[in-house]
Amino acid sequence: MKKPASLTTALFIICAVLLTACGGGANTNTNEKTNSATNTSTTTSTSGAILIGIALAQTSNVALLGQEGFVGSKMAEKYFNDQGGINGTPIRLVMQDTGGDEAGAINAFQTLINKDKVVGIVGPTLSQQAFSADPIADRAKVPVFGASNTAKGIPEIGEYVSRVSAPVSIVAPNSVKAAIKLNPQIKRVAVFYAQNDAFNKSETEIFQKTVKEQGLELVTVQKFQTTDTDFQAPATNALNLKPDLVIISGLAADGGNLVRQLRELGYKGIIVGGNGFNTPNIFSVCKALCDGVLVAQAYSPEYPGKINVEFRKAYVDQYKKEPAQFSAQSFTAVQVYVEALKALDKKTKISTIPLNQLRTELNKQRITGKYDTPLGEISFTPGRDIVQKEFYVSQLKVDKDGNNGKFVLVK
Amino acid sequence: MDMTLFLQQFLNGLSIGSVYAIFALGYTLVYSILGIINLAHGAVFTLGAYLTYTLMGSAFGFNGLLANAKLPIQLPFAIALIVGSTLAGLVGVAVERIAFQPLRRKGSDPLLTVVSSLGVSVVIVNLIQYLVGAESYTFPATTYGNLPPALNFGTPENPIPIRTVQVMIFAVSMVIVAILTYFISSTKYGKAMQAIAEDPTTASLLGINTDRYIILTFFISSFLAGVAGTLVASSVSIAGPYFGIGFGLRGLAVIVLGGLGSIPGAVLGGLVIGLVEAFVPGEYSGYKDAVAFGILFIMLLVRPQGLLGRRLIQKV
Numbered sequence: 115m116k117k118p119a120s121l122t123t124a125l126f127i128i129c130a131v132l133l134t135a136c137g138g139g140a141n142t143n144t145n146e147k148t149n150s151a152t153n154t155s156t157t158t159s160t161s162g163a164i165l166i167g168i169a170l171a172q173t174s175n176v177a178l179l180g181q182e183g184f185v186g187s188k189m190a191e192k193y194f195n196d197q198g199g200i201n202g203t204p205i206r207l208v209m210q211d212t213g214g215d216e217a218g219a220i221n222a223f224q225t226l227i228n229k230d231k232v233v234g235i236v237g238p239t240l241s242q243q244a245f246s247a248d249p250i251a252d253r254a255k256v257p258v259f260g261a262s263n264t265a266k267g268i269p270e271i272g273e274y275v276s277r278v279s280a281p282v283s284i285v286a287p288n289s290v291k292a293a294i295k296l297n298p299q300i301k302r303v304a305v306f307y308a309q310n311d312a313f314n315k316s317e318t319e320i321f322q323k324t325v326k327e328q329g330l331e332l333v334t335v336q337k338f339q340t341t342d343t344d345f346q347a348p349a350t351n352a353l354n355l356k357p358d359l360v361i362i363s364g365l366a367a368d369g370g371n372l373v374r375q376l377r378e379l380g381y382k383g384i385i386v387g388g389n390g391f392n393t394p395n396i397f398s399v400c401k402a403l404c405d406g407v408l409v410a411q412a413y414s415p416e417y418p419g420k421i422n423v424e425f426r427k428a429y430v431d432q433y434k435k436e437p438a439q440f441s442a443q444s445f446t447a448v449q450v451y452v453e454a455l456k457a458l459d460k461k462t463k464i465s466t467i468p469l470n471q472l473r474t475e476l477n478k479q480r481i482t483g484k485y486d487t488p489l490g491e492i493s494f495t496p497g498r499d500i501v502q503k504e505f506y507v508s509q510l511k512v513d514k515d516g517n518n519g520k521f522v523l524v525k
Numbered sequence: 526m527d528m529t530l531f532l533q534q535f536l537n538g539l540s541i542g543s544v545y546a547i548f549a550l551g552y553t554l555v556y557s558i559l560g561i562i563n564l565a566h567g568a569v570f571t572l573g574a575y576l577t578y579t580l581m582g583s584a585f586g587f588n589g590l591l592a593n594a595k596l597p598i599q600l601p602f603a604i605a606l607i608v609g610s611t612l613a614g615l616v617g618v619a620v621e622r623i624a625f626q627p628l629r630r631k632g633s634d635p636l637l638t639v640v641s642s643l644g645v646s647v648v649i650v651n652l653i654q655y656l657v658g659a660e661s662y663t664f665p666a667t668t669y670g671n672l673p674p675a676l677n678f679g680t681p682e683n684p685i686p687i688r689t690v691q692v693m694i695f696a697v698s699m700v701i702v703a704i705l706t707y708f709i710s711s712t713k714y715g716k717a718m719q720a721i722a723e724d725p726t727t728a729s730l731l732g733i734n735t736d737r738y739i740i741l742t743f744f745i746s747s748f749l750a751g752v753a754g755t756l757v758a759s760s761v762s763i764a765g766p767y768f769g770i771g772f773g774l775r776g777l778a779v780i781v782l783g784g785l786g787s788i789p790g791a792v793l794g795g796l797v798i799g800l801v802e803a804f805v806p807g808e809y810s811g812y813k814d815a816v817a818f819g820i821l822f823i824m825l826l827v828r829p830q831g832l833l834g835r836r837l838i839q840k841v
Contacts, residue, residue: 175765177659181588310811337808341771343761346537346688348807350530367661367764374663374762378674378688398586399661399762434593516666517584 163206167226169237174214180239186441190448200455212238219243236447241265241313248275257477259447265316269498276498278446280412282317287324289410292507302333304357309337314363317388345372363388370399377403392439402516413439414506422488446487454480534803540691542799543698548753549779549791551746557722557786561635564642567773568649573751574758577609588658602668610751617747653766663762690760778821784834
């Protein structure tokens with residue numbers, strides 16, 4: 115009697131590990147700081163502070179995007195509380211981790227709505243998650259701001275869903291046009307996209323449409339997964355067709371790796387990256403090989419508006435690098451909530467309004483005004499989508515040591 | 526599929542397969558000695574990559590407790606790999622002392638030890654995230670010296686470019702497999718380990734200090750995990766603290782395919798899974814795990830002892 119039932123054990127283990135593998139992303143949302151002021155009456159908003167829910171990814175492979183968003187919202191909390199909060203009442207953020215998947219986002223939303231009783235939510239990180247979690251907030255009549263959801267159809271999820279992240283259809287074509295301006299000889303285009311992510315799928319449609327509208331030839335479309343790390347097969351497939359422009363829709367980790375492997379395999383032409391490249395974290399993935407990648411942006415640290423200058427300075431002081439788009443967008447989402455709450459408070463003291471009513475009124479109020487934000491001046495369509503004035507195209511410029519870099523505006 | 530792509534994928538498959546092999550060897554060693562699987566192996570794999578990255582003097586990002594921290598020293602890659610993997614090996618020994626030994630002393634069910642190692646794995650992964658955040662980290666461009674980024678395995682007219690790092694990974698892995706095989710089959714220590722694997726009671730009656738060899742086994746196993754983690758990370762960067770989970774799963778498929786407890790089996794299993802995965806078309810890359818586990822499933826049906834495993838004989 116030796117080594118009892120080894121195969122049964124092995125199978126059990128596989129099941130166990132599969133469970134943890136999934137759990138790693140989704141179910142770790144209990145370790146966040148829960149707010150001390152959460153246990154207040156259900157009918158009025160809190161007596162101490164106004165609670166705003168932040169449902170972003172702190173774990174999983176999209177954690178780096180979520181953490182940037184979280185940093186932006188934290189800066190907004192401090193910034194507006196320093197200015198007196200909502201006419202004297204401070205705001206307080208309640209953070210729930212969504213992980214990188216739909217189940218995690220749903221958990222986080224339910225906790226924020228039912229347990230933490232927030233007036234509104236900022237999140238989730240991915241459009242893919244928004245399509246599952248936003249309907250929950252909509253049914254509970256709790257306003258949601260997507261701060262990084264740019265896929266088609268987000269505000270259409272329901273009347274309590276809006277966003278401060280401009281849709282990809284408006285932002286994406288700018289970078290392709292900039293590439294053509296840099297090299298008018300471009301003819302053959304290879305497109306790559308992450309097929310397991312709603313945002314990247316919707317972004318690649320726009321890119322492919324732009325390629326055709328610009329009279330370029332689409333020589334290949336290669337698909338991958340956001341969880342992939344080895345891109346030699348799709349990269350070789352595409353490079354064999356000798357493209358002179360490569361367009362990538364992916365997230366920072368996979369997209370950065372793809373750029374690196376394309377360059378290592380000898381590609382010399384221009385690379386356009388989608389919104390997933392819109393983060394300084396990209397530099398730690400492809401390092402010196404990121405140099406020259408073009409990215410269309412809904413935010414530029416260079417925007418001269420007063421609030422952006424202050425935001426940028428605070429950010430650089432604290433983190434020693436330029437703010438990311440997702441940070442600016444989360445800041446903006448919190449800002450719109452704060453300004454809308456201020457406007458409501460002027461009409462009726464919001465501490466006297468029952469929570470359900472406050473959520474409904476906030477939802478109506480937030481899309482009526484104009485806001486001067488780090489993204490520039492924004493307002494909203496009656497369909498609750500953002501109307502933004504300024505867009506940018508930047509080129510990645512890597513520092514000499516190859517470890518960090520900047521987004522330099524292409525004029 | 527044209528010839529260039531076929532050759533390229535074949536070499537890619539060998540390269541990743543060789544990493545699977547050294548990773549799975551770690552599982553196999555512990556399994557041979559204790560008859561259980563150490564589920565913290567994937568986490569130690571991740572840790573090894575982070576340790577080597579740190580020892581090369583690279584900085585961390587802005588999340589986590591160690592934001593922007595870096596060591597004042599900058600070790601060359603080869604030395605950082607050895608030191609980092611040795612540290613990973615020591616962590617493996619600590620894992621054994623904390624998660625395995627107390628339960629073994631009490632004579633607990635092996636299943637409990639497996640669960641306990643799973644707990645250690647969760648702790649390690651979360652600790653990494655707490656300390657250095659969830660960002661991806663890439664090894665410096667000079668990791669492999671001033672070699673060109675890709676080598677041409679074809680002719681100048683008909684190039685078959687392979688990334689240099691893939692070739693290096695394959696070479697390093699094969700050297701390690703050779704050293705380990707020599708160590709197990711031809712040294713006193715290796716023979717003692719084999720004796721314990723055969724029958725721990727008899728081995729200790731013959732004067733072999735079982736406890737000491739268990740520690741040695743965990744050290745070697747975790748050292749191998751550290752090397753594998755570093756090699757993979759040097760090719761595709763450290764994708765975050767969760768980076769080892771997928772490898773942990775595939776390692777299990779590899780050892781079951783090769784035959785539980787068989788060292789040549791782990792190597793063969795690793796190469797087979799690596800090659801099969803390399804030929805999964807890019808657009809179906811999400812199904813790579815499914816393919817690996819599909820093979821495992823078929824193997825369990827037709828040849829449960831694995832490719833090179835021995836059939837268990839119940840001797841009661």
